[in-house]
Amino acid sequence: MSRGIYRPGIELHCHSNCSDGSLPPDEVMRHLRRCGVRVAALTDHDSVEGLELARSTAAELGLGFINGCEFSALHQGQVIHVVALDFDPAEPRIQRLLHAAGESRAERARGLCAALTAAGFPVSWEEALAEQPRAEAIGRPHLAQILIRKGLCADFDDAIGKLMEPGRPAHVPETWIELRDLLPRLKEAGATSVMAHPGRYRFSTEGRRGFFRAFKEWGGDAVEILCGQGSGTDVQRFGSLALRMELKISAASDFHHKSKWGRPNHYLFDIPPRWQDKLLWLGKSWDPDNFPAPEFVAAAGPAEA
Numbered sequence: 001m002s003r004g005i006y007r008p009g010i011e012l013h014c015h016s017n018c019s020d021g022s023l024p025p026d027e028v029m030r031h032l033r034r035c036g037v038r039v040a041a042l043t044d045h046d047s048v049e050g051l052e053l054a055r056s057t058a059a060e061l062g063l064g065f066i067n068g069c070e071f072s073a074l075h076q077g078q079v080i081h082v083v084a085l086d087f088d089p090a091e092p093r094i095q096r097l098l099h100a101a102g103e104s105r106a107e108r109a110r111g112l113c114a115a116l117t118a119a120g121f122p123v124s125w126e127e128a129l130a131e132q133p134r135a136e137a138i139g140r141p142h143l144a145q146i147l148i149r150k151g152l153c154a155d156f157d158d159a160i161g162k163l164m165e166p167g168r169p170a171h172v173p174e175t176w177i178e179l180r181d182l183l184p185r186l187k188e189a190g191a192t193s194v195m196a197h198p199g200r201y202r203f204s205t206e207g208r209r210g211f212f213r214a215f216k217e218w219g220g221d222a223v224e225i226l227c228g229q230g231s232g233t234d235v236q237r238f239g240s241l242a243l244r245m246e247l248k249i250s251a252a253s254d255f256h257h258k259s260k261w262g263r264p265n266h267y268l269f270d271i272p273p274r275w276q277d278k279l280l281w282l283g284k285s286w287d288p289d290n291f292p293a294p295e296f297v298a299a300a301g302p303a304e305a
């Protein structure tokens, strides 16, 4: 299949320190601008806290801005992430979703502190709050950071993957909204819903087909076929399946830290040119005169690492 290196100039999935990213929202916008991004969404986990600052900074920088939030949900017992875009954060349905998610997050964080401590990896509630002062925004990476600093875990994978995932010694059951309830509500609230990082969910081939179909039926709009470290196989596999279900395709970085995705070339994506018109396009969010169409800057070649 013919391929091309695509420069969308758009970033539809990234995090600030309002959730588990390391930069404040204004610094995220400055970083993206330096990376050549022209339109950005800030999509913190279950939070819209950073949108105002991100939006005003983006305006100063001449960067297009889209409201965003990465919601956590459950489907067949698995945690699924949905990137909601282009909505009014004050909309009452959105506010109710955020309130419930915040309560779940704070409760889970307390549970995780107790479970980690009981498993021999002590983290106090005070330490957790020192890492992220808003209880409703505490995530597993904050607790992982504490364990790494104490020398009790080697890295995030060691702390999250080996301790806090289902079946691990300090797992705490998740209490997020069901995906089948989340998607219709996001639609009613006027948001565009994107399935985040499909490669992270465990399904059989048949199960994944059913999952994509349900995502569409319940009101989903698009699927990230490239997100952060996604491989070429994922692009083909998830792209074909998304298009078969009449879902749009999206590409984004899932930026959390400069160290990992600090290079401008990360914003070059390797996807088949013939899918260009299938890309999620939020044209109403900015003036198209100021936002040239995405371009293919090179043919073939390896994807950017």
Ligand code: AMP
Pocket: 020, 045, 072, 138, 139, 140, 141, 156, 157, 160, 161, 256
């Ligand atoms: P939470 O929303 O609190 O469950 O935390 C999920 C976040 O943890 C993800 O968005 C990633 O930023 C991070 N994360 C999860 N698993 C890993 C892992 N194995 N290695 C590094 N980061 C991870």
Ligand code: MN
Pocket: 015, 020, 045, 256
């Ligand atoms: Mn995260």
Ligand code: MN
Pocket: 070, 081, 196, 197
């Ligand atoms: Mn995610």
Ligand code: MN
Pocket: 013, 014, 015, 070, 196, 254
């Ligand atoms: Mn994310």
